[in-house]
Amino acid sequence: MPTTTSTPPPHLDDLMTLVPKKMVRARPLFDPHLMWRATRESFVKLNPLTLLKNPVIFVVEVGATLTSAFMIRDIFMGRPDISFSLQISLWLWFTVLFANFAEAMAEARGKAQADTLRKAKTDSMARRVVSPGKTEIVSASKLCAQDVVICEVGDIIPGDGEVIEGIATVDESVITGESAPVIRESGGDRSAVTGGTKVLSDQIRVRITSNPGETFLDRMIALVEGAERQKTPNEIALNILIAGMTLIFLLAVVTLQPFAVYAVNSAHAGTVPSVAVLVSLLVCLIPTTIGGLLSAIGIAGMDRVMQDNVLAMSGKAVEASGDVNTLLLDKTGTITLGNRQAVEFLPVEGVTGADLADAAQLASLADETPEGRSIVVLAKKEYSLRGREVSEHEAHFIPFSAYTRMSGVDIDGRALRKGATDAIIQFVSEKGGSIPANFIELSDGISRTGGTPLAVADGHRVLGIVHLKDIVKGGMKERLQQLRAMGIRSVMITGDNPLTAAAIANEAGVDDFLAQATPKDKMDYIKKEQAEGRLVAMTGDGTNDAPALAQADVGVAMNTGTMAAKEAGNMVDLDSNPTKLIEIVAIGKQLLITRGALTTFSILNDVSKYFAIIPAMFAATYPELNKLNIMHLHSPQSAVLAAVIFNALIIIALVPLALRGVRYKPQSAAAMLRRNLWIYGLGGFIAPFPCIYLIDRLLGLLHLA
C-alpha cells in the first residue's frame, strides 16, 4: 500500500477512470439471505394501512379479503364445493404477497448495503483541540460543527470535515469501495474528508463541518435504506394513471353485476357471476403488474446508481438525469487526460533542439506539475537528457506565480524561464534581448492547432517553444456520439482561450464549448440553457463550482471535492470520475423506460384475460359467448383460475426485470419506442395467451379445476 505523498503518474490515473468501476458492491439478484428477508417483509406489508399508498395492490387486498369472507361463509353454510373459491382466495392473497415481495426485495438490497455502511460507523474516539496546543479525547459522536480535531496515522476520521492543516493519505474504501488511498490536504479542492475513513499517513487537522447524526455516512445510510425515499414526479404521475385505470376497471366490473342480472333474467338461464368471479375479473384487469413493481423499480434504480458508486441525494435527481438535454463537461480530466503533456520542442532560428530541451528540462526540474514533469520526460526521451540532481548546482528555483506567469530556475548564472509567450517576451525585452523572427509564428502555429505554447528563455535570449498538448481521452469521441444519438448536447468548459478550446472541442467532438470560463460564465450558460427549456447536468469539485452545481438540474459533485461542492450538488460521485455523468443519464433513462414498458405490458395483458373470463362468466347464460373462448380453456372455473394464477405469477416473473431495468442502448427516441413497443406492447398482448392456456391444462391435469 503506497504511503508516499506524491500523486501517481497522471495518465495512468486518468486512464483508470475510463474503466467503469461499477459493481464494486454488486450483489447477485437472488441472494438467499435477501430472499428470506424479503419474504418475511412481504407478510408485514400486508398491513392495509401501509398498502393504502399503493392503490392497485390495496384493491387486490380488499378483493382477497372479500373473497375469503364469502368462502368462510360458504364453509359455515355447508356449501359442498369450496375448492374453487378457496383457490381463488389463495391466489389473490399470493398476488398481494408477490407485489409486496417485489418491493421488499428491492428494499432488502438497499438495507444490506446500509448494514455494510453501518459497520463503518463504529464509534471512534477523537482528539479534539481545546486550545492551541492542548487536546482532549472525546467520543466522535459528541463532535459538533466547528470543532477541530487532530488525526494521525491509523486514526479513523471522526466526522465529516475539512482539512485545515497538513496533508495525508486517506483510505476511503468504506465509502467508495475503492482500495487505493487518496490525498487530502488543506486548501484547494481536495480538503474534504469524510467521517469513518482512515488516515494512512501523516497528520492532519480537521475542522468538523457536521453535527452528530447529520454526517455524510448517516445520510447515505438513510438514503440506501429507503427511509428518505420520496416518490418522484414521474412515479406520482404514473401512479395517478394506474389508479385511474383501476377506477375504470372497478366501474366496468361493478356495473357488470347488474348487467348480468338483466342478462340472466332475460335469457332465463344461468346465474349471476359470484363475488369470487367478479373479484377475479377485477384483479386480472387492474394493472397489478406495474402496480406491484412500481416502487421496486424506483428503489432498484437508486440501488443501481449506488452500485455505480454514485450517491444520489434523491430519486428525483436520478429521474431528472434521464431528461438532461445539455451536459456540461470540464475539459480537464473529463474530455482530456488530466493535464497537458509536452509533445515537441520547437527551437527558434539559431538554437538547436538539444539546447532548448536542456534549458526546458532544467527550468522544469523543480516543477512538480504534470506539465513540468512531462517536459523532463520528453527531453529524456528525445535528447537522452537525464534529469539532473539540482542539488549539485547552485540553483534557485523561481516558482510559478499568477503575476509573472512564468517559472524557472537561476542556475550557474543562467536565468532560465518558461512561461506564456507574452510573459517571456516581456522578460526578454526587460533584459534587453530581441525577439527572433519566427518566434511569434511558432507560437501562433501551436495555438491554432489547439496546443499551448510554452516559451523558454535563457536570460535575454529566446530559445524556443515547448508544445504542450491536451490529449483527448480514448473513446471519448464515441461516447459523445452516443450522447448525441440520445439527444444530449455536450458542452466543454475550459479556461483555455477560444482558439485552443475550439481545436480541442473539434478533436473531441463536443457540440459546443465555453472558453475562458469563469464560474460566472458557467452559471450564466446554465441559466441560459434552462431559460430555453433545457435541463442541464454538470460535474464539479471546487468550491467555486458550488453555485453552478446548485443551479444545474443535475449536479454531480466529486467526492474528492470540497464540502461546499458536495452540499450544492444533488449527487456525489464517490469515484470522482467526471465521465460518470454519462452512466447516470443512462440509469435515469432506464428507470423511466422500465416503468413505461411494464405499464404497457400490464395494460395489454388485459385483452387475453377478457377472452378467458368473459365467456366463462356467462357460460350458462349465453353459451354463444363461448366463441370468445379462443384459448379453448376447458372449463369456466379453470378459465377464471388460470387467468388469476397467470396474473399473480407474472409479477414474480418480472421482479428480476424490475430490479435490473430493461435493456438500454443509446439510440434515437423513435427507434427506442419502436423496439419497446414491439417487445412490451406486442409481448404484453400475446404472451398471456399461451401462458393461460398452459396453466389451464395444468389445472386440468392436477384435477384442481
Place this chain on the structure above:
Amino acid sequence: MTMQGFAYIVVFFLILLALTKPLGLFMAHVFEGRRTYLHPILRPLEVLVYKFCGIRETSEQRWTQYSASVIAFSLVSFLFVYAIQRLQGFLPLNPMHFSTGRAPGYATPMTPDLAFNTAVSFVTNTNWQAYGGEQTLSYFVQMAALTVQNFLSAAAGIAVLIALIRGFVRKETNTIGNFWVDATRATVYVLLPLALVFALFLCFRGVPQTLKSYQQAATLEGKTQTIAMGPVAGQESIKMLGTNGGGFFNANSAHPYENPTPLTNFLEVLSLIIIASGLTYTFGKMVGDTRQGWALFSAMAFLFFVGVFICYHSEHAGNPILARLGVDTAATATQPGGNMEGKDVRLGIPGSALFATATTDASCGAVNSMHDSYTPLGGFIPMFNLQTDEVIFGGVGSGLYGMLLYAIVGVFIAGLMVGRTPEYLGKKIEQKEVKMAMVAVIATAFSILVFAAICAVVPFAKNGYWNPPGPAIANLGNPGAHGFSELLYTFSSASENNGSAFSGININTPWYNLTTALAMLIGRFGFILPTLAIAGSLACKKKVPTTSGTLPTHGALFVGLLVGVVVVIGALTFFPALSLGPLVEHFFMHEGKLISAIIIRTVGV
C-alpha cells in the same frame, strides 16, 4: 361491399381530405386574430357583438376564468331554452298551438322534465331528443331556442379546443385566451357563413324554410294527411355543421324534408365532419407544425375507415337468418340487398352506413336510418364510436380536444418508454395533465356504465310518476341482448353528447329525462373542465426544445400509438358490457338464433 359503395365512401373521404387544409387554414387565421377574406363583411358584425355584450377583445383569461365563462354561458343558455319551451304557448310563431288548449291531438305535452332534458341536451351540444319536433315544439322554439343553441354550443366547443391549443402554443403565461372572443369568432366567421351557404343549398334542393302551418293533404285512399313543415333548412344546416344532430322532425335526416336527395345526404355527412376535420389542420398550423395536425388527422381517418367498412360490410352482408329462410338478400341491379330494415331506399346501404358511422364518429347524432335496426356488428360500430369518446374527427372542437387528451395519455405511457419525462409538442406531460386526462376519461365511462347499470335493475311502480311503464327496462323496445344494447346506447349517446338513439327505447319519462340529462351534463363538463385545466397547466410550462431524444409525434409510429390507445382504452372499459349486447347478439345471429322474451333456440331451417 359493392364497387359502387366502396367508391362512394372513398370519394367522400377524398373530398373531406381536400377541404381540410383550406378550411383549417382559414380557421387558424380567425383564431389567431388575423385578417381573412371574410373580414371586410363580417368584422363589423364581430365588433357589434363585442360592443353589445361589453366584451373587451384584447382581455385575456386564466383557465379558471375561461371555465367560469363556459359554465356561465351554458347556464344562461339553459335557462333561456327552458323558459322558452315552457312558455311556448304564450309566444308567437306557434301555428299548431302547441302547449295551448287548441293543440292537436297528437301533440306531446311540454312537461318540466322534458323541457329540462331538451334544454340540457341542446346546451351541451348533445341534441338528444326525447320528443318528436313536429309534435311538440313551436317554430319559435325551434328557431329562437334550438337553432340558436346549435350555433352557440358548437361555438363553445370550438372555443375550448382553441384554448387547449393555446396551452400548447404559449409558454410561461397563465392565460389561455378569452372565451367570449373565441366563441364570437367561431360563430361569426366559421359557423354563420357555412350554415348560410348550406341552408340556401338545402332550400334549393327542396328543404322547406317557411313559417306556414302544417298542410293537410288528401291521400290516394281518400284520407287526409297532415304534412308537417316549418323553417327547416336554417336549422338543418347548422344541425349538421355544428355536430348538433337535433332534427326538426322526429325522423331526423331520414325525413325527406330534412334530407331530400342522395346529394343532400352526401353533403350532410360531409358537413357534419368537415369542421372537425379542418380543425386538425388548424391545430397543426397554430402549434407551428402542420405535420402534428396531419398525424391526428391520420389517426382519425384510419379509425374512420375501419369503422365505416365494418359497418357497411355488416349491413351489406345482411341477416343470415333471413337468408336461411330463403329470402334473397343479395344485391342486384333491382334491389340493394343486405339489411335494409330501417333504411331509406333513397339513401341505400353505403349512404346509410356512412352516415351512421360519421354521425357517431363526430358527436353529431343526426340519423338517416334507424341504428336500432342495424345488424349487431353494424350497430356495434356506432356504439363503440360513442364509447371511445367520439374522437374520430368528433364534435366540432370537442372531438379534437378529446383526441388530444388521448394523445396525452398515449404520450405519457410511450414517452416513458423512450427514457424521458414525456413531452407533447414541447410541453412536459406531468401529474396534472395525466390526472385531468384520466378524470375526463373516467367521467364519461362512469356516466355510461353507472346509469346503464342502474337502469338495468331499478324497479318502478307501473303508472307511477317516475317511470309510468314500470321498471326502467320496461321502456326498452326489445327484450334480451338487443334491449340491453338500446339501454347501453342511450347512455353512451347522452354521456358523449351525441344525441343519436337506438330508437327502440322510449325515454320521455321523468326518470329517463332526468338521468339522461345528468349524463349529458357529466359528459360535457366532465370533459371540458379537465381540458381547460390542462390548457392552463400547459400554458404555464416552458417549451422543451426538440432533440433526437424527443418522442416524435408526427410519424406513423405515433399515429399507430394513438389509434392503439383509443381502441384499447375503449375496448378494455366496455368489453364486458358490449359482450352482453352486440357481441352476443352477433353470435346469436350467426348461429341462426333469435332473441325474444323467451329465447327461441334455432328457428326452423
